[in-house]
Amino acid sequence: MKNFTTDMMRECGDCPIRHRAVCARCESDELERLEEVKYYRTYEAGQTVVWSGDRMEFVGSVVKGVASLTQTMEDGRTQMVGLLLPSDFVGRPGRDAAAYDVVATTDLVMCCFRKKPFENLMLQTPHIAQRLLEMTLDELDAAREWMLVLGRKTAREKIASLLSIIARRDATLNLRTGGGPLEFDLPLTREAMADYLGLTLETVSRQINALKRDGVIDLTGKRHVIVPDFDRLAEEAGDDSDGGMPS
Amino acid sequence: MKNFTTDMMRECGDCPIRHRAVCARCESDELERLEEVKYYRTYEAGQTVVWSGDRMEFVGSVVKGVASLTQTMEDGRTQMVGLLLPSDFVGRPGRDAAAYDVVATTDLVMCCFRKKPFENLMLQTPHIAQRLLEMTLDELDAAREWMLVLGRKTAREKIASLLSIIARRDATLNLRTGGGPLEFDLPLTREAMADYLGLTLETVSRQINALKRDGVIDLTGKRHVIVPDFDRLAEEAGDDSDGGMPS
DNA sequence: TATCGTCATTGATACAGATCAAACGCGCGA
DNA sequence: TCGCGCGTTTGATCTGTATCAATGACGATA
16 A cells, blocks of 8 residues: 555545545545445534444544544543544444544534445455554554543643644644644634543633733634744643654 | 454464464464464563664564553653553554553563564455454553543542453453452552552552442452452442443 | 623632652561 | 561642632624
């Protein structure tokens, strides 16, 4: 399987943006076969895509918007266990029931495949399984990085870590590069951020404003964030030098 | 690929115990090919298997003993991101450098394969990639479950969650079943438990003794744990009813 | 324009767990 | 037997974040 580049991703079929799950197959002829079972789903902000435990008869990738994976305890405590940004894959081949609630946190477009045909295709075409393995390993790394955030970082560092991740992803997605200031809209409410970070929404609010006071970020409106110096933000996040920003 | 049963696992080659990474291939003829590059590694308690960032030229499974995957921040704060018990797989095909420190927390035996031949084999035999995908998805689920523990559970619930996981794994490994009391040795120091749970070792000590006072567990010595009622422990852990104990 | 609902901010106080400090128990080598 | 080191326990105190409670800002709807 040839290596994967941004350009190849963008050329893929009718997918509006780079789209790993689909594009991994662009080089081979099974794309057509899969197209038969490919379709789009759209959701409004706040809508639930699937409930944990429900049957999920499709797999797919986020094309536009943001979704979250959350777990909830009986007494209502909830923890977000994944943030799904464009190009992220959703669903587990080989398992019927969803393991988490999937909720659209903004308006959402997903590119989906009916599960059974997708699984069959995977059995026949090795490099799809390999591509999926690679993506799953990336997700595992991300989950483990987040375990460090949840287990050992202070509230301030947690906020900085989240902003840093979103800023990085946003820059990658929109091909922004270089060292200039970054700007993006937060795709999450304070409460959703709290659920991702293992904090309360009040603490999130306080720490965001503290970072603003200290000049690490600037805010216009409640949701629009400007990061004048990404390295400074990464430092606040407690990341090792060079937070992995594409240069 | 035929479904996988405990019995099939136990019949596998010269692996002393059930051993998923190897056994997934038991039914096919590439086992022999792989044997050429298979070897054992042993470590003493406390020894480091690989340092994060170092080149790792093998992949493998834990056969005996316990190892941990840890991440450390510059200032010394550390978080364990994975607990490797017998049958767990270590290493990432397709990546040269280890992403985490791997440390033996007890004496350790690993069944290893040289990485390059293993990767080649994976390219040629689809069901190895599929088996690896399945295992990786399981690990991802475990990591996400742990995110809930780290983000939202109290110290007492965290301890109960850890004991519950170890008890369950120990029972499965040793084919203990039914509702009787469970006994096992903690393979971790208080400090290692703290690093897994995002706590300090003092808090771990206090909460373990609190659970003992309340009759949830019993201790003989510092490390030997007796769980008279697994359901009670699972309840303390805040798990949904039925903590998934094999019945 | 008034009213409502949602999301966010701000303040006062409480508390779980961290931190600092001391002592215990036990295996081990001299 | 003694002392030493390591893992563990226990106590006193401190502090970061949760909790409880108002208030504010803004868009939508009538």
